[in-house]
Amino acid sequence: MxxxxxxxxxxxxxxxxxxxxxxxxxxxxxxxxxxxxxxxxxxxxxxxxxxxxxxxxxxxxxxxxxxxxxxxxxxxxxxxxxxxxxxxxxxxxxxxxxxxxxxxxxxxxxxxxxxxxxxxxxxxxxxxxxxxxxxxxxxxxxxxxxxxxxxxxxxxxxxxxxxxxxxxxxxxxxxxxxxxxxxxxxxxxxxxxxxxxxxxxxxxxxxxxxxxxxxxxxxxxxxxxxxxxxxxxxxxxxxxxxxxxxxxxxxxxxxxxxxxxxxxxxxxxxxxxxxxxxGMKVQSNKAIVGNNAFAHESGIHQAGVLKERTTYEIMNPALVGVSKSNLVMGKHSGRHAFRQRLEDMGFALSEEELNKSFERFKKLADKKSDITDDDIEAIVEEEMKLAPQTYSLDYMQISSGTAVVPTATIGLLKDEARLEEAACGNGPVDAICRAVDKITGINCTMISWGINAITAGKDALGDVTLKITTDGQRVYTGRGISTDVLEASAKAYINAVNKLIWEAEQAKAAEGE
Missing domain, CATH: 3.20.20.70 (Aldolase class I)
Known part of the structure; x- marks a missing residue:
């Protein structure tokens, strides 16, 4: 030894x-x-x-x-x-x-x-x-x-x-x-x-x-x-x-x-x-954990791996937690199968988080025919909010095009009360952010915005990650998941704003102690 x-x-x-x-x-x-x-x-x-x-x-x-x-x-x-x-x-x-x-x-x-x-x-x-x-x-x-x-x-x-x-x-x-x-x-x-x-x-x-x-x-x-x-x-x-x-x-x-x-x-x-x-994405060709770390596209490599994995893989993907399930998940899947799949993927959720994740899974299954492990992981990670959700997205209506000024009408929920505002912007995402700012009364500056397709296909989930600030020093990262890029952007922006509000409340409480 x-x-x-x-x-x-x-x-x-x-x-x-x-x-x-x-x-x-x-x-x-x-x-x-x-x-x-x-x-x-x-x-x-x-x-x-x-x-x-x-x-x-x-x-x-x-x-x-x-x-x-x-x-x-x-x-x-x-x-x-x-x-x-x-x-x-x-x-x-x-x-x-x-x-x-x-x-x-x-x-x-x-x-x-x-x-x-x-x-x-x-x-x-x-x-x-x-x-x-x-x-x-x-x-x-x-x-x-x-x-x-x-x-x-x-x-x-x-x-x-x-x-x-x-x-x-x-x-x-x-x-x-x-x-x-x-x-x-x-x-x-x-x-x-x-x-x-x-x-x-x-x-x-x-x-x-x-x-x-x-x-x-x-x-x-x-x-x-x-x-x-x-x-x-x-x-x-x-x-x-x-x-x-x-x-x-x-x-x-x-x-x-x-x-x-x-x-x-x-x-x-x-x-x-x-x-x-x-909010730091892992590059696809990153060793051990990148999306391509155990991927094989070359026909020669594929043939070799199918015959004997070790021909082109020096590590078993399962050894680092990369595994693909044969359990097909779709709109007919039940709560028990969903819970089991989460356990197989290493997630330990509270009953409340499980219920919310399962509800979102069923909604996605009605829109998307093939639900992958990556889809499920994205749903769960978004539900595992680590700051109180002061505001949540109720609805959104976007008007945009080459001949019109982009306009967003946004409805947010706060303590079960619906708050609504509309705003114009340089683009639909900018309009969404301006409308949210009107509702919250917080003027934020977006530092970065990025989109990543979690899975392949026209119905793929879009994963938006963005960063905002109000003072140029403290930065807040937000993430939103949806098959609609604009909805994902709205969720990400609201997620970041909620973190900002929560931290401000924590600081205020600390000062009062």
Missing amino acids: GQRVYIFDTTLRDGEQSPGVSLNIGEKIQIARQLARLGVDIIEAGFPISSPGDFEAVRAVAREVKGVTVAGLARADFQDIDRAWEAVRHAEQARIHTFIATSDIHMQHKLRMSREQVLEAAVAAVKRAKGFTGDVEFSAEDASRTEPAFLFQVIAAAIEAGATVINIPDTVGYAVPGEWGSFIETICREVPGIDRVTVSVHCHNDLGLAVANSLAAVLNGARQVEGAINGIGERAGNAALEEVVMALYTRKDRYNNLYTGVHTEEIYRTSRLVSTLT
Whole structure:
């Protein structure tokens, strides 16, 4: 039996720092629960000092998500560390993750600190965190561009101060695999006390090498890998955890039988949930979780797979949760079959969510002859609302064409009362949004709008994802599903507005406490 590699998931912290991504507390809890089902070892739930909202989200994850270590990020600053502890203290296992930059370029231009000051700050931070919890991780930011002798000195001092995990980040994705593997091996061999801690790596993807660098590190002594689902994160993103996990699993022969605690059959489900809630679509040719990852169009490939799957598939799709059911779902399908199909797909719905999803499924079945797993998944994900639905779409009437000004008449329901308005716009979607703004009294700016056909055919479900803002800073993502693109757009816009309203109410309530 090989050694275990621990999986540190930073989807909710570094992943949320992706441009345009903003998750509310409910969404963070939903993702965190799925990450726990996936079997990651550590969830970095956020950066508590960064904002009141992030603090509350980290605290909520720590309180409500069980069976996993919950970490809060903190700079090497006492105020940061104290705030992080307040956020994670109620977790079953709480970790404080403190960091400071160690490269000359960061120390000179960002921190404006000397090496001696950085060393002193690192030691003080670890000792402060150790006073709260026995599980302390220290990161030397921009380690890949740090002068080795100084980096080794800082790491040794952090270990002596009480750190239990030492993270070596390739913060700007500068390293290449051979160099990085050798670097990690040298650290594991040369730094005093390194055998007493877990060595971790956090690799960014600026050169497209984050996964390769993470695997090179593991081969050379690292036993924790940090990354995010779908590889999301700052700039070009982080190491995609699903790729790291499946590489270790598939190539045990190369990686000395190293293993993780990840339940691989939950990978696809986790990927889809993160994609849905962040609004970041997974590219079709993305390894492991892309739509084309197990698709075969070439006749030669198809013939080979039909005769023996392993001719062109090195992984069984079912191993990562990609499976196609022979159970045909249509308008004559009953609630029991629908519930069973959901269970097979990995969904655990409340009775209310099940009833609403089944009602929508039956309505769709009257319009669409062939209901696929993707259709069902889209229905369920839309019903699993993570913010109260202040407004819901009652009806819409659109007038548009090449010779008329696009006009939308919209009816929304709020507390069972119908509210109606009409508006003109530059196009039908713009008219819809303006009419909704009139009803809600909130003037929003749409930052992006995108449509994705969930399934093939003229009757395919349209999946609209859009982002709105009112102040140019806080961004809200909305998603709507329908066979009608305009209806999907209206639902997505209303979904985003509901999130905005809910967050404003939460902030107001927090101020009143």
